[in-house]
Amino acid sequence: MRPLRLALKTTVWAALPALAIGLAAAPAVLAPTPAHAQIGIGIGLNINIAPPALPVYEPPPLPGPGYLFTPGYWEYGEAGYYWVPGTWVQPPSVGLLWTPGYWGFVGGFYRFNAGYWGPHVGFYGGINYGFGYTGGGYFGGEWRGGGFAYNEAAYGGGRFFGGVHVNTFNRTIINNTTINRVSYNGPGGVGVRPSPQEASFAREQHVQPTAAQLQNRTAAAGNPQFRASVNHGAPAVAAVQHPGQFSGPGVVRANAAETRANAAETRANAAETRANANETRANTAAERANTHGERANTAGERVNNAGERANTAGERANPAAERTQARPAGVRPQARPAAARPEARPMAAPRPMAAPRPMAAPRPMAPRPAPRPAPRPAGGHPEEHRG
Numbered sequence: 001m002r003p004l005r006l007a008l009k010t011t012v013w014a015a016l017p018a019l020a021i022g023l024a025a026a027p028a029v030l031a032p033t034p035a036h037a038q039i040g041i042g043i044g045l046n047i048n049i050a051p052p053a054l055p056v057y058e059p060p061p062l063p064g065p066g067y068l069f070t071p072g073y074w075e076y077g078e079a080g081y082y083w084v085p086g087t088w089v090q091p092p093s094v095g096l097l098w099t100p101g102y103w104g105f106v107g108g109f110y111r112f113n114a115g116y117w118g119p120h121v122g123f124y125g126g127i128n129y130g131f132g133y134t135g136g137g138y139f140g141g142e143w144r145g146g147g148f149a150y151n152e153a154a155y156g157g158g159r160f161f162g163g164v165h166v167n168t169f170n171r172t173i174i175n176n177t178t179i180n181r182v183s184y185n186g187p188g189g190v191g192v193r194p195s196p197q198e199a200s201f202a203r204e205q206h207v208q209p210t211a212a213q214l215q216n217r218t219a220a221a222g223n224p225q226f227r228a229s230v231n232h233g234a235p236a237v238a239a240v241q242h243p244g245q246f247s248g249p250g251v252v253r254a255n256a257a258e259t260r261a262n263a264a265e266t267r268a269n270a271a272e273t274r275a276n277a278n279e280t281r282a283n284t285a286a287e288r289a290n291t292h293g294e295r296a297n298t299a300g301e302r303v304n305n306a307g308e309r310a311n312t313a314g315e316r317a318n319p320a321a322e323r324t325q326a327r328p329a330g331v332r333p334q335a336r337p338a339a340a341r342p343e344a345r346p347m348a349a350p351r352p353m354a355a356p357r358p359m360a361a362p363r364p365m366a367p368r369p370a371p372r373p374a375p376r377p378a379g380g381h382p383e384e385h386r387g
Helices: 015-023 152-158 196-201 211-221 256-326
Strands: 005-009 042-046 068-070 073-077 080-084 086-089 097-099 102-106 109-113 116-118 141-144 147-151 167-169 237-240 251-253
Touching: 042 109, 068 097, 073 211, 080 211, 086 211, 147 152, 152 167
Parallel strands: 086 237, 147 167
Antiparallel strands: 005 042, 068 086, 073 080, 097 116, 102 109, 141 147, 237 251
């Protein structure tokens, strides 16, 4: 047996609000809270052993109006699986219904999905818990106004109501799933997946188990008679009228013979599941080996291709080697005379630079003509100046 592997995960128990309400002796009414607003962190277990089969039992007498029956289930603790008896509890508030928890086989381990209260009954693994929980939906009763009406067909024709005055109706329950006592979902168990409607219910606001439900579970965990290692899957007390009260009036015992037969069937199914898991692992290992072999073949082909390329290069080199061997030994081929290059023309001497021309002397200015004498008056000679 492989050792158990621990894994941390959030636990869906919001116990403190309900516990405070119980201590205050107030009506068990808890306002709906989102599922992610959980209080407390717990330890989740990945378990490699299937839970035992569900015991066969009848419900205890109804304690009073407004109580809903929550089926028993297998929980896991330090000493292994232990049975939490079914019991009658008051819902957190009017209009809420209980969705039971269930075990699911995922990733090679069994993991528990905790139950919750909500306006509709969601997916509970397809487990046939009885009492209206047939594996899909809920047929144990319905809310009508402010009170709960019970379906007599889910409770043996109403003989378990114990003279309590309640509203009832009788509606035939049709089981669309195989009736067995398998307590987990997955290979070897119940192969049912959530319907679209159940998936939508999972997104609604949920309320966690009440203080009475937590008390019932805690009391069962501390009582050795509920351990599967002690009762071999057939607990002496299967259901109780009041949570945590495992003796006195209102205690219902399981049908031992039928429960043991169901337990044997569950063990056989679990053995088949383990065998299938081993076969799956073997097939996976074989596929990996084949993959490694294919990779090795591919690498070998690459080496062969490299060798062929080397051979091709060698074949190309052989003709050149043969031509070299055909020449007489010691005779070197004459080198071709180098072509004579034309002599380079001599560089022309640099031309002398032209002497700068002399600047022309400035031309002399032409003499101005002398002023002409004034013309003489016509007809006479000028008077001579006498001194």
